[in-house]
Amino acid sequence: MTPEPTVLLEAVRRVYHSGEADEVRALDGVSLTIDPGEYLSVEGPSGSGKTTLLNLVGLLDVPTEGRILWQGQPVERMGERDRTRLRRTGIGFIFQRFYLLPTLTALENVALPLLARGVAARERDTRARALLGQVGLAGREQSFPHQLSGGEEQRVAIARALANGPRLLLADEPTGELDSTRAAQVLDLLEAAHRETGAAVVVVTHNPIVAARARRHLVMRDGRVVSDTAGG
Amino acid sequence: MNASRWLVHWRNLRHRTAQTVLAVAAIAVAVALPVVLLSVGGGVYTHELASVQDAGFSISVDAAADHGIAGAHALVHEIDGLAGVAAASPILSVAVEIFPENGSGVPALVEGIIPSAFTATQSSAERSLLPASLTLGDPDDTIHYANGTYDGPSSDQVLLSTPLLQTLNITPGSSVLVSPTANRSAGISVTVVGGFGLPPGLLGPSPLFVALLPLSQLQSLVGLGRSPGGSLLDDADSIQVAVLPSLAGNPAAVARVASAVQALVPYYSVTSLTQQTSEIRAAQAVITGFYVGLSSVGLLVSLLFLVIILMRRVEQERTSIGIQRAIGVPGWRVSRDLVLEAEALTLSGGVAGIAGGVLVISALARWGSPTVSEIASLAVYEPVTLLALLAGLLLMGLLASLLPVRRALRLPLPEVLR
Ligand SMILES: Nc1ncnc2c1ncn2[C@@H]1O[C@H](COP(=O)(O)OP(=O)(O)OP(=O)(O)O)[C@@H](O)[C@H]1O
Numbered sequence A: 001m002t003p004e005p006t007v008l009l010e011a012v013r014r015v016y017h018s019g020e021a022d023e024v025r026a027l028d029g030v031s032l033t034i035d036p037g038e039y040l041s042v043e044g045p046s047g048s049g050k051t052t053l054l055n056l057v058g059l060l061d062v063p064t065e066g067r068i069l070w071q072g073q074p075v076e077r078m079g080e081r082d083r084t085r086l087r088r089t090g091i092g093f094i095f096q097r098f099y100l101l102p103t104l105t106a107l108e109n110v111a112l113p114l115l116a117r118g119v120a121a122r123e124r125d126t127r128a129r130a131l132l133g134q135v136g137l138a139g140r141e142q143s144f145p146h147q148l149s150g151g152e153e154q155r156v157a158i159a160r161a162l163a164n165g166p167r168l169l170l171a172d173e174p175t176g177e178l179d180s181t182r183a184a185q186v187l188d189l190l191e192a193a194h195r196e197t198g199a200a201v202v203v204v205t206h207n208p209i210v211a212a213r214a215r216r217h218l219v220m221r222d223g224r225v226v227s228d229t230a231g232g
Numbered sequence B: 001m002n003a004s005r006w007l008v009h010w011r012n013l014r015h016r017t018a019q020t021v022l023a024v025a026a027i028a029v030a031v032a033l034p035v036v037l038l039s040v041g042g043g044v045y046t047h048e049l050a051s052v053q054d055a056g057f058s059i060s061v062d063a064a065a066d067h068g069i070a071g072a073h074a075l076v077h078e079i080d081g082l083a084g085v086a087a088a089s090p091i092l093s094v095a096v097e098i099f100p101e102n103g104s105g106v107p108a109l110v111e112g113i114i115p116s117a118f119t120a121t122q123s124s125a126e127r128s129l130l131p132a133s134l135t136l137g138d139p140d141d142t143i144h145y146a147n148g149t150y151d152g153p154s155s156d157q158v159l160l161s162t163p164l165l166q167t168l169n170i171t172p173g174s175s176v177l178v179s180p181t182a183n184r185s186a187g188i189s190v191t192v193v194g195g196f197g198l199p200p201g202l203l204g205p206s207p208l209f210v211a212l213l214p215l216s217q218l219q220s221l222v223g224l225g226r227s228p229g230g231s232l233l234d235d236a237d238s239i240q241v242a243v244l245p246s247l248a249g250n251p252a253a254v255a256r257v258a259s260a261v262q263a264l265v266p267y268y269s270v271t272s273l274t275q276q277t278s279e280i281r282a283a284q285a286v287i288t289g290f291y292v293g294l295s296s297v298g299l300l301v302s303l304l305f306l307v308i309i310l311m312r313r314v315e316q317e318r319t320s321i322g323i324q325r326a327i328g329v330p331g332w333r334v335s336r337d338l339v340l341e342a343e344a345l346t347l348s349g350g351v352a353g354i355a356g357g358v359l360v361i362s363a364l365a366r367w368g369s370p371t372v373s374e375i376a377s378l379a380v381y382e383p384v385t386l387l388a389l390l391a392g393l394l395l396m397g398l399l400a401s402l403l404p405v406r407r408a409l410r411l412p413l414p415e416v417l418r
């Protein structure tokens, strides 16, 4: 018996209506299976639909047509509340622009997903500290985002993404704003998390070095997956 | 909710200092208005009510004819026995001539009273003008009256108003002649035992030259005690009835006492002065309604202002809200945070507004023109009103956050997080 796919997309389309008659087919019939523990890169030119795909996989958005199954459950039958719960318990997001909450300290940012799940204050604190230690930021708990370098911010973001032990880590250009040394650090952390937790990882990137870390490589063009290869 | 959550809200508010200060100031101004209006207005009415309720007597028994109340001593005794009556005081007013030991006379109004009953039916302001113990030798006027025989020894004492003492140029201790005619030989000699001040007349000047004599002695002097044929007259002009202090502010209770008195004397007219109380209460209700209406306009404007501020805040924080939604913070938590922020703003505004209102009132009381200062110093801070105001503000915070919460929950995540 094969394990149930983490996410399954069937002929998914996502159409944006920008003008009167204008419609943009950001995704135009994508079918895709992401299995537990996979490490996937998504490449492709700007505007090819990479972020759109990630948003759908991450349950931030819903398809215009087609089906998405999250661990076997059809997403179209879920309400906003269910999708929020799955994002909270099953998915970790890492954004190009880090997206830490500016009024929270590093520790509070990492503890936020735990707070959202109702973890008690003391345990929240212990776990958030441990996670910050894991990404090499012990001692920076009380720093605010504006007091951290870009690389440090992204490491806090990774710690936050890992807080609830997700089955799926989604990263959109996680190194887009970092120099190569810092980028390598971040990628190492991502890989370590992948290895240690067994979470599936999807990394969207323009950068071949980043893509090279993955075991499976998707290439997109005009809203379609034009290549899906293993290796690396 | 723990301390650190409040800390985060505080940081959020501080993050947008200008907005926060503006919102709090707007609410504070809107709150200070009702605090000032209601506290001062309520204070003025409370004061007026208190002075009406302190008027002393509140029921008056009058006869159509001059000196038309017969059997006054007995009647007062009966009225005294009615439930709710604190004291009943008969009054006989007669124009007389008062002569010093040597010199010409001065026309004056002499009032025959039962000293203890008279004192009991005066307002505290009036009482303060009278000598501390107003005895006139026979506090209950029973000795000379002697059960209607008028055979008892008379006390021969009189009290004169201060202007009368000055005009006659005499001091307590000396004697004067009180005569019902312009002829001093028709008078009786009485000892002046003291003077009293005159209350400022509400409807115009009150008579300056007034004297107080025991009722029975005045009756004897002017022939209203017993008729020449020997039958008992015991006449007076009116009887003032004071109700028990606990009933004084209650128009219905006073009316009940008045009708009991009326039942006793169907042939005299009985009027109650509680009309004033109910008129003051009615006026207060109208003006309070007006103040509340006026204040609601202010509060409504600040509510709209708060909605705008909160909407702006949602716009400014759309990324933060989007991040929280993306990492799975439940919608109710995001909503609660917004509501708490709104409540923090309204409550700070409320507290600042109440403090501001109190400051304004005390500044007016201290540095205002004499009239303004007097009115301001009457202000009464009703805890119930202030609590209601704060409760209203809590509701306002909730209302103000409805639209912003809706907006926050409907932010399109993919667009917010581009
Ligand atoms: N909200 C939107 N309204 C209209 N069109 C949109 C919207 N979001 C995305 N698009 C369009 O959908 C297409 C796919 O966009 P998407 O963001 O997925 O591209 P991408 O591959 O992530 O590009 P990049 O590499 O520049 O990030 C683009 O043509 C884009 O203009």
Ligand SMILES: [Mg+2]
Residues within 6 Å of the ligand: A050, A051, A052, A172
């Ligand atoms: Mg993109």
